Ligand code: HEC
């Protein structure tokens with residue numbers, strides 16, 4: 298799950314199937330056609346984005362927008378200093394990276410590479426399964442790391458807990474599968490965050506849950522035949538047990554959680 302978060306902020310612009318072809322080993326051309334691997338962008342993504350953005354935004358290192366106006370030689374010298382962070386860089390790699398940073402299309406190239414990596418990663422997952430997702434939501438199927446079932450706090454079509462918002466139309470609200478998968482996986486919502494940091498939701502689980510949410514027809518909300526009706530009584534118990542656990546957990550690990558929460562911001 299970390300993996301997707303790291304690849305993460307980029308959006309999945311193209312469905313996995315589009316990248317089914319294996320990577321070939323063509324040398325990076327200055328203007329890389331969309332379907333060929335952009336090796337410099339990949340290198341930048343895997344070696345540099347941990348510390349640098351291509352904008353002005355500072356991470357561990359400075360944002361590289363100002364440096365993009367430097368002459369190639371000066372950039373090469375700066376990048377050479379990065380060997381202490383990323384290991385040896387050959388001269389042609391220095392040139393390629395410098396030219397990449399100077400390319401005005403670099404942000405798009407980086408975004409495309411990010412999408413491809415994410416697609417490759419998602420392609421390794423089992424296909425989305427709405428029935429599994431429904432089970433994870435309602436709690437009839439446990440989450441791998443022991444997190445609370447979503448229904449302890451959320452309802453769908455009016456059934457479930459009410460500590461969190463009703464999630465009936467969440468697929469559309471979040472803007473589709475990729476943002477929703479990422480939101481569920483990160484669970485970076487104030488009240489949810491402390492609980493799921495200790496019990497992370499896996500990417501695979503987020504994929505099933507998202508598939509489930511995608512199949513809910515917001516208009517059929519009230520009339521929907523509810524599988525939660527069956528779980529009704531159990532759910533109330535789950536809610537209580539869940540909240541008790543949740544609050545107890547909160548109290549015990551407050552120090553650590555605060556630190557984690559803060560670091561995420
Ligand atoms: C572990 C963090 C880290 C990694 C990884 C890293 N850098 Fe840096 N980078 C820094 C820091 C800190 C500075 C500022 C200090 C310096 O220039 O040595 C910097 C400075 C730079 C500069 C000069 C920018 C300026 O405005 O001063 C460039 C260009 C640069 N890095 C490129 C890269 C490239 C390309 C990669 C990947 C191959 C990379 N860096 C990997 C931390 C990192």
Ligand code: HEC
Pocket residue numbers: 434445446447448449450451460461462464467470480481486487488489490492498506543
């Ligand atoms: C402990 C209670 C709790 C549990 C369990 C929980 N959530 Fe939440 N969730 C919340 C609350 C409360 C919010 C509202 C934002 C906030 O303050 O955290 C929220 C917000 C959300 C949102 C954003 C909703 C919006 O309209 O913006 C999504 C999506 C979401 N939760 C999905 C899930 C999923 C999927 C699960 C199960 C894996 C889950 N939640 C489990 C309490 C919970």
